[in-house]
Amino acid sequence: MIVIPQMAWGNIFRRRMKVFGLALVIYLDYKALEQREKWISKSKRAALWERAHERNAKRALSLIIELEGLWVKFGQYLSTRADVIPDAYIRLFKQLQDSLPPRPLQEVRQTIQKELGKSITDMFANFVEAPLATASIAQVHRATLLDGREVVIKVQHEGIKTVILEDLKNAKAIVDWIAWAEPQYDFNPIIDEWCREAPKELDFNLEAENTRTVSRNLGCSDGDKGLGIVNVFIPEVIQSTEKVLILEYMDGIRLNDSASLEAYGIDKQKIVEDITRAYAHQIYVDGFFNGDPHPGNFLISKEPPHRPILLDFGLTKKLPNTMKLALAKMFLAAAEGDHVALLSSFAEMGLKLRLDMPEQAMMVTNVLFRATTPAKESQVTLRAMTEQRSKNVKEIQERMKMSQKEAKRFNPVDAFPGDIIIFARVLNLLRGLSSLMDVHIVYLDIMRPFAEFVLQGSISKEPNVNDQWIWRTPAHSDVESKLRQLLIKLGNEDKILGIQACITYLLCRSAV
Template sequence: MGWGSIYVRRMKVFSLAILIYLDYKSLKHRQKWTSDSEKAALWEKAHERNANRIVKLIIELEGMWVKMGQYFSVRADGLPGAYPRLLKQLQDSLPPRCLKEVCILQQMWQHRLGWAGLTEALSVCRTIQKELGKSMDDLFTTFVEAPIATASIAQVHRATLRDGQEVVVKVQHEGIKTIILEDLKDAKSVVEWIVWAEPKYNFHPVIDEWCKEAPKELDFNKEAENTRKVSKNLGCKDNRIDKNPEHRVKVLMPEVIQSTERVLILEYMDGVRLNDSRSLDSLGVNKKNIVEEITRAYAHQIFLDGFFNADPHPGNFLVTKSRPHLPILLDFGFTKLLSSSMKHTVAKMFLASAELDALSGDIVLFLRVLNLLAGLSTALNVSVSYYRIIRPFAESALECDTNEGPKDNAEWVCDSPVNSEVEAKLRALLVQLGYADKILGIQVCAYKDGNVIIDTAAGVLGNYDPSPVQPDTLFPVFSVTKGVTAGILHWLVDKGKVKLEEKVANIWPEFSSNRKDLIKVHHVLNHTSGLQNALSSLVQDNPMVLCDWEECLKRVAMVAPESEPGQQQLYHYLSYGWLCGGIIQHASKRKFQDILEEAMVHPLNVEGELYIGIPQGMIQPISNSNAMLHTH
């Protein structure tokens, strides 16, 4: 592959990026003169048009762009519907290179019958012979010329070894190393340009990690080593039984027969592609069980072994045709090794939303795996509780951590200046509650007339993290905002903008669905609306949705109550902040952040920026949504 071809690829990438950017910019301008009923159709057409453009270019360029397309094909939570739907065809359907054609070209070159530069297009046959040091006849009794799969860096052929064993032969595409390294440079440049043009879309953590990890996939010896290691860790061959029954994993992996840098020979395993729903249904496969078993396998890799495959798209899984139907894990070129401290960090994050010092590349890959696993259930149309499956593995990673109660005042309550007499009394009470095991960790801050009168922190961060709570510790937004949203709602009542006896549906029209038309504002404030578990399923199914403020408001508006309003006082576990927040936004007809600034920030004389939850610099790589309350 010559440098001229590389520049052509580069021009195509940047030309398409500019074209798509201008397309959306133009649409934003045109929609000002478009009716609301037509806007959705215009945007859908634009998404369809640009997704088709991207897929077409990815298929043409192949290489690293295919892997990136595969990643985004299962990110249904972060892209408009047309993108995941059209990108799915990249999971295992690239047009294969014709083995017969390149073998003929090789013969032409060997007999000096043709084209200058033909040495750059070495055939699959020549690659195998060169890498393994033997002729095709010496290696195989049969070799199927038509590839059974074509991935971003290699294609796979069925074959039979001289000893009769059925195998698959993975052969690296000619020139792919140069292509991937140059494509990574181009992708990084595109990401930098996007951040400059649209700062809210920051994909730097993902592309930086890929730039570090992708070149490792170009050595099949490493992939062979990774495959053996994961297979041993999961007990695929020896049927090892873990001490904890909850950690047992039932998956299969192919045995490595032989490897070189550019050729990998694996045991042939007969199975159906995970994304072939029709074949799975005809075999009577329980798709939910398959996805749950794959999730267990990844939880085992991440939390017990600290070594996991960071590229779990549907094209990398098979399901056995015979009963019991088991998942087959493939392709371990892109793996990640977690240090013990990082393994504990991701476990703490998963179990207890512990404070993170920084969102490193390791965390990005962990979150990427969670998103890709969630995409499997979307692709197969099954509902899987990822939290329930992964939790035992994460708990095991932290089983050596201890959490002791307060030993004395200095250790239990943070040693910071006492601002008032009431704060001194509060600290004494917190110590008593700590000894009685009534408090895990707590922060209390109170203002009066613009002055701080209480600023106290006590306890530890969580059951799985004995670190002490500090005054500047960042806690999850989901509990802190309950008091904030309730306070602002009472503030609106005091100002006459909302009445306690008013029906929520009169303020928030979408809220009237599913028998919620009798719920009043005071039912929400005193926890008698019957919506105590409105968002609880999200914690089990897909906790990342909790980062999306607008999506959670929509789900609260559509959910059905569990009991009649006013009958029983039951604590609104997750739903309270969004219930109050939805009423506040619709009653004021303003964004919550604007109301927060008027109701609290200005009266309290807060200087600089106020974050409730996680600062934007940390949450942005996880989600482009507003997952925190923030104002200047």
């Protein structure tokens, strides 16, 4: 159990200076190590980097413990990414998955009375003062309603909104600085989307409505559609305000409770597959999904058949139908290695591509949909991907006559829509969950039926405009644009039974 001092909300400037100061210290430590390793034998480099990761992970954890707020959520996210984050960070940041020290009971009582208009004794037959859990935004207590129903009460921390919004500003500033100093690590699209979505988690009325929506969407059996039943539980919403949420109590096992998982005979492989299936349904069938599937947001029911219990729908994303179809197309195109369909889906979802290097754009989906592996194997995969990235930078530099810094800035994807950022976050968290539970999941096999179902439903509707069944590949020339318009015209006149077109480009480099 980690010991965290009570939050001090007042000194925002001091909080900001501590964050920036630590970011600079860690950055300079790694940059110095990059220079040192040039003079060290290869056999000793791994140990040198491990010591640096251990040193900086301790520094980061110490500040997270001191500051709490958004940084706890950030640390929790990193602790789930065993597939890409060094072992030292995973091992130390795992502590953040545990419940934080509780907030004062008087503060909890005051918030409940202010939000619900009644005292605890007037609303509950029994209220357990010891919290079930304390997280970065809220604290959860167990209680019994006057009618005998068992519930949990989620109570938002006093003053947390100010702190979260300030932390988002600080995180944005750090990402901007990193992108300037190290162009190949530009995470601005990710932090921008996080800044837009994270504040929504502070409104529990919104979370309540999201919970009801997902529960309705997953509550019906899809067996007759060939998708199989989505085997999950979601607590019923009893009551909500902006800062208080009352839910049905469900007794379950935490995913990081290895002893209980073994004692109850839980099939970890099946649990992760069921969770993945539930998210495939949310994304492709419903177009409405929880964007925060970290281990703390799941329980496993104790009674057989053991099923995942889905919690915390504060960060939830709604997809337009066009985006949902485009994601399904992208998924199947990646599965089939179909570059044409892939580029078409990218264009439909508003992904701006570097058309001069389409093979580099294919790497985006290779990363998104790669199979999960246990943590040790994932680290090996990550190293291979990093080495490939370095080779790509050199290739781009040579082919496009760029400086080294310009080549590092080169990205096959020029802009990511916000929907894709959250979608990628979900896949990354699920991948990290698989690594932490030491199971192997092939996303393509589990998610494919859901993507196919959505596209089949779209095709069966017989679109009114024929350009909906002609792949919208990015046009490289006027000839391609004119050809597409001609095919649409012929289709609208019912003069086409089927088409297949291929345009081949010859790229020449003139001698200077």
